[in-house]
Amino acid sequence: MDAKPPLRILLCAPRGFCAGVVRAIDAVEQALKLYGAPVYVRHEIVHNKYVVEGLKKKGAVFVEELSEVPDTKAPVIFSAHGVPKSVPAEAADRNFFAIDATCPLVTKVHREAQVHFKRGRHILLIGHRGHPEVVGTIGQLPEGAITLVETAEDARAIAPADPENLAYATQTTLAIDDTAEIVAILRERFPAMAEPHKEDICYATTNRQEAVKKVAPKVDAMIVVGAPNSSNSQRLREAAERAGCARSALVQRASDIDWSVFGAVTSLGITAGASAPEVLVEEIIDAFAERFAVDVESVTSAQEDMFFPLPRALRPSAAE
Incomplete structure (x- = not known):
């Protein structure tokens, strides 16, 4: 040989x-442990077939929309990518036991967008159209409050109604170099644009x-x-x-x-x-x-020790 x-x-x-993914997967596993199967999950909890298949075997049922979930007392979990405001509203209307496993770093982007909106700024969101995280962030605010910027070309072409009242946010999973190029173009065109307190890319x-x-x-x-x-x-x-x-x-x-x-x-x-x-x-x-x-x-290249606690409804005290 x-x-x-x-x-x-x-x-x-x-x-x-990462810590957000660990928290989301743990949320599904803990819900199965505390409440038994089935546990409904809206969208893939994380984008990995292997993880999703493993959770299915344990009793998780994955759906794309809440309309696919029957009337149930079982937990209904929102994925790590975050959801538009309409989703928790629909869950509340149907009296679901909803658990939000959105990554805290995505939630931070949602909160910042809401603050900018309250202050009268139009938000430029750097991200990929159709990605669940982007859909979720745009869905935090009324239609028209956010403009999606996907490329450097978009950044050069956009013509906001009030260039003096802008802020930008980004999807958390973008390429650092691409995003830096887009941000540089936007900064040059709109010097008054408000920025995230801390980098949005996680x-x-x-x-x-x-x-x-x-x-x-x-x-x-x-x-x-x-x-x-x-x-x-x-x-x-x-x-x-x-x-x-x-x-x-x-x-x-x-x-x-x-x-x-x-x-x-x-x-x-x-x-x-x-x-x-x-x-x-x-x-x-x-x-x-x-x-x-x-x-x-x-x-x-770096040591990581980030940890996010489970959603409140899944912490040990919740089951008592």
């Missing part, structure tokens, strides 16, 4: 679950992108473990390409690896989006270990 070719794997740290998105930027120039190829509909995972793949890695792919499971692309590399970077569980990273390393003599080392 031929000796396996050597492969150096650089593992990005931090990677994978710490986890920032840290994962920084780790990728450190690793990408040192490897032949990069794998981002994550789902195609996960915004922060897509941004990691783009960050790897920008940082000089010619081959980068978003991969959900080991079975998705394209060996015609990854079969002949000598060095590989691996990271995972904020909604991808570590077990999938290990599965992918194992797949490479079957073909290569792997040497794995970790490259750390």
